[in-house]
Amino acid sequence: MQTNIPNSLFCFVFTLFFSLVLYPQEVETSSIPVRAEKDSIAPAMNADEISRQLQQQDTTKTDTVRKPQFLTDIVTYTATDYMRLSPKENKMYLYNEAKIVYGDMTIEAGLIIIDNSKNEVYAYGIEDSTGVYVQTPVFTQAQRTVEPDSIRFNFDTERALVHNSRTQQAEFNVKGMVTKRENDSVYFMKNVRFTTSEDVDNPEYFFYARRIKFVPDKKIVSGLVNMYIADVPTPLGLPFGYFPLTEEETSGFIIPSFGDSQYGYNLQNGGYYFAISDYADLLAVGSYYTNGTYNMELTSNYAKRYRFRGNFSVRYEKRFNSQRGFPDFSESSSYNIRWSHSQDAKANPSSRFSASVNLGSSEYYQESINQSNTGNFLNNTLSSSVSYSKTFEGEPQVNLSLAARHSQNTRTQSINMSLPTLQLSMSRIYPFAPSVGAKKGLFENINLQYSLRAENQIETTDSLFFKPEMFRDAKLGAQHSIPLSTNFKLFKFLSVSTGTSYEETWVSRTFEQSYDPVLNEVIRDTVNGFDSYRTYNFNASMGTTVYGLKSFGKDKKIQAVRHVMRPSVSYSINPGFDRFYDTYERPDRANPDQIELVDYSRFDGTLYGAPGRNFSSSIGLSLSNTFEAKVTSKDSTATEPKKVTLLNNFSMSTSYNLAGDSLRLSPISLRGSIPIVQNKLDINFGGNLDIYALNNNNRRIDKLNIENGGSLFRLTNGSVNFGYSFSSKDFEGGEEEETDELENETFRNGGRPDDLFGKGMGPDGELFEEDEFEGKEEENENSWYNYKIPWDIRMAYSLNYSNSARQDEISAHSLMFTGNVELAPKWKVGVSSGYDLVNQGFTFTQLRFQRDLNSWMMSFNWVPFSNRKSWNFLIRIKANVLSDIKYEKRRERDRQL
Structure with missing residues (x-):
């Protein structure tokens, strides 16, 4: 009506x-x-x-x-x-x-x-009994709210005159002395201040404009605008201003930052942002230095809910050291390609596609001019993997996967690639199993499988990457495997399994060898064409589980101790396939007048190598131990004792070669872990014990070490390591957040997910995740400051001992640590460092200082020593819409080192 x-x-x-x-x-x-x-x-x-x-x-x-x-x-x-x-x-x-x-x-x-004659409404606040102006007007329309001191609204024209209005649009809080509402989408305001500070009445900073045009959810267009910091006008001003307010991603220019470095004055990270759609975007930025150095980068993020998400980045740099014409002038270039893709598990249960790519120049992370990702330049390996898998349901089930892999050593600049790798596997088939009921006995448990692995493997170097020479020596091959096995119980306590395996290997080329007496060298000829060989082996194993329990009484602190042993013995036979070997003649190196026959296989150097020539028959022995205890719980309400692990999976293993003529017993391998703090600290240890002695040339001889004047066992190597992390949340019942690979910049580039090697830095020098302050300013019931100080510490210890050739030395011994503490609700400091006990020196050290300034953020990152000695200071507005308003000062490392 x-x-x-x-x-x-x-x-x-x-x-x-x-x-x-x-x-x-x-x-x-x-x-x-x-x-x-x-x-x-x-x-x-x-x-x-x-x-x-x-x-x-x-x-x-x-x-x-x-x-x-x-x-x-x-x-x-x-x-x-x-x-x-x-x-x-x-x-x-x-x-x-x-x-x-x-x-x-x-x-x-x-x-x-309500003025009926003018059809207008006037709204005011009122004074309470103390004289405070309360119940100020609140004007709401279409989910937009304005909170002024007074309102004048006309029902006919739907125009309004508002005094001291306060409203929030996108990341801006806007306050105007006088506002004229033209309609529901256009406002004209006089004497306006707008800021991203939460307190618009007392902001840390604001922009002041005499007159503006305000279009909600779209833009603010102003005349002369000045920036005020702490109510103090600054010389920063513009003759006019345009501030977008849309909460959706929009395309626009990115203002570069100014600076100077050893490459000269520069404009860094300026470009354009493309809001392609609701599912993808594109960022194109670049930097230019006055000596000619430049870099370009393309970055894209994409996501579709319940389907997939990922990001892609390509970066290229061209560097000029010194100036042209100078004797120390040089130029170099580097690039880096990154791609991360993750598919939602619910998108397609039968197929999955994933990608984690990080490849490029080996010196990229060491030489990049405005990237300072410490967690990556300390990593000597770049790796990539792109894979697709598909499951074909049925009986039997068939799994198919297609993958491309890449591994790169940045020190040796060697690259290993697999383009592609095809794997096909079939689930186990029990041909003699009953149609209903469980399988019993030797006959019914007979099963077989089939698997295929085919790949094209490339070994190259950084200088030949993606050049024709890279594909010239590619190795192509396929391997078929059909294992046949069964298992059964013996005497009710022994588990016995036995089987055989047949393998057939296909290659695309082989290598013939011959000796050239003129050149006095071995000639290796490549024979292109299909070739294959077949191998097989037999194996059997038997194991059981033995339990030992010692009770001390329920009134004792340690009520009982249980020892679980899992001994096993295995036997394997590998026939010798000498029919795949040939010989060639050459002069004997010790006696040139004599001729020696050299054995070789045409499959040497192929993808899967040559089959074994020597017959082997060996027995394997292993023993696994676990010690557990039941202790009285400290919780008085607990009805059951607490289970504690004293020694976890302490294993000993060795093998004895029945077909060998000497050195038949392999070194005894010891592995285990000692739990110190449940689910937090486990000390892992390992080592090898050898019973054979060494000769004067430090080579193993067929003589027991105890017969040579030594001990029964000779420790050839050993290792001890552990990692421990704890924080204030452990004492408050909090849970640690899981690391998301796609969200963690350092982890996505191949580094560690934590900051043990230092926290990564962005192109503008800001610390990643620097604005996430966990501590909040709180008060308790007595109005005292909250004394809880959030902190976290992570440590990693490693020790390696080597004595395989009487060197008797500790080859590696280091302790690394990182920690963060919030000294106050908005002050956070952190350090990442370590000490090398072998070389007597500190490892890479990084000091971090962060300050939350409400609307602003400040960070200081300092590497006090090493060849990457540098520091960076940054203060900027936290809001993304004004992130270009910042001050940065840095001292870059000396790249000539």
């Missing part, structure tokens, strides 16, 4: 006139169940003064053409204390928690006045 406010109100007043003729000047409505006495809280100003001020403010002239005054929706209004009609003034007064709703528009205030 549509109505007209003046007509409705006047009809209501005339009805009251007939019933209350004795009170023609001012009437109190009887339909409102509120007493007519004056409220104890007085209005901010009386009605006459309000009416007089409104008449002074009204400068609108009557239009010669009167438009129809029809409202498009019902107007409802409420108030807590009273609603008073004044027929003399033709106004209605709503006092204390007054509210008017008109369509999608809502006005709330302490005092609201």
Whole structure:
């Protein structure tokens, strides 16, 4: 139902006139169940003064053409204390928690006045008993809220005049002295301050403009604008300003940062951002230095909910050291390609595609000019993997995978690639199993499988990467494998398994060898064409589990100790395939007058190598031990004792070659771990013991070490290592957050997910995740400062001992650590370092200082020594829309080192 406010109100007043003729000047409505006495809280100003001020403010002239005054929706209004009609003034007064709703528009205030003659609404705050101005107006329309000191709104034109309005748009908080609402999408404001600070009345900084045009959810267009910091005007200003407000991603230019370095003055990381769609974007940035050095980078992020997500980056750098014509002038280039792709597990249960690519120049992380990712330049290996897998349901089930892999050593600049690798496998088939019920015995447990692995492997160097020479020596081959096995119980306690395996290997070329007496060297000829060989072997194993338990009584602290042993013995036979070997003649090196026959296989140097020539028959022995204890729980309410592991998986293994003529017993391998703190600290240890002695040339001889004047066993090598991390959350019952590879910059580039080797830095020098302060400023019931200080520590210890050739030395011994602590709710410091006990020196050390300045953030990163000695200071606005407003000062490392 549509109505007209003046007509409705006047009809209501005339009805009251007939019933209350004795009170023609001012009437109190009887339909409102509120007493007519004056409220104890007085209005901010009386009605006459309000009416007089409104008449002074009204400068609108009557239009010669009167438009129809029809409202498009019902107007409802409420108030807590009273609603008073004044027929003399033709106004209605709503006092204390007054509210008017008109369509999608809502006005709330302490005092609201409806002027029926002008069809306007006025809203004010009121003073409480202490004289504080409270219940200031709140204007809401279409999910946009404005909180001014006063409002004047016209129902006909839907225009409004607002004083000291406060509103939030995107990341901006806007406050204007006078606001004129033209319509629901355009506002004109005078004497405006806008900031990303949460407190718009007392911001840390703000931009001041005399006049602006404000389009909600779209833009702010201003005239002369100045920047104020702590209410102090700065010389930073613009003749005009344009500030986008959309919360959606939009395309736009990225302002570069200015600086100077050993390459000269520069403009860094300027470019353009492309908001391609809701699912993908593209960032194109570059840097230029006055000596000619430049770099370019393309970065794209993409995601589709419940399907996949990932990112892609390509970066190229061209560096010029010194100046052309100088004797120390040199130039170099490097590139880096990164791609991470993750498929949602629910997208397609039968197939999966994933990618983790990090390849490029070996010196990229060491020489990159405005990248400082410490976790990556300490890593000597770059690796990549792109794979697709598909499962074909049925009986039997078939799994297919296709992958491309890459491994690169940045020190030796060697690259190994597999383009591609095809794997096909079939699930186990039990041809003699019963159709129903469990499989029993030797015959019913007979099973076989089939698997295929085919790949094209490339070995090259950094200088030949993606050049024709790279593919010239590629190795192509395939290997078929059919294992046949069965298992059964023997004497109810022994588990026995036995089987055989057949393998057939295909290659695309072989190598013939011959001796050239003229050149006095071995000639290796490549024979292109299909060739193959077949191998097979037999194996059997038997094992059991032995339990030992010692009880001390339930009244003891240690109630019982249990020892679990898992001994096993295995036997394998590998026939000799000497039919795949040939010989060639050459002069004997010790006696040139004699001729020696040299054995070789044409499959030497192929993808899977040559088959074994020597017959082997060996017995393998292994013993695994676990020690556990039941201890009385410290929790008095617990009804069961606590289970504690004392020694976890302490294993000993060796093998004895029955077909060998000497040195038949292999070194005894020892492995195990000692749990110190449950699920937090395990000390892992390992070593090898050899019973054979060494000769004067430190070579193993077929003589026991104890017979040579030594001990029964000779420790050839050993290792001890552990990693331990703990934080204040461990004492508060908190849980550590899992590392997301796609979100962690260092992890995505192949480094560690933690900051043990230092926290990564962005192109502008900011520390990754630097604005995530866990500590919050809180107060307890006594209004004292919250004394809890968040902190975290991570340590890694490693020791390696070598004595295989009587060197008797500790080859590696280091302790690395990293820690972060919030000294105050907005102060965070961190350090990553370590000490090499062998070389007597500190490892790479990084000191970090971070300060949360509410609307701003500040960070200082310092590498105090080493050839990467440098520091970087940065302070900038945290909001992304103004992240280009910053100050940065850095001292780069000396690249000539």
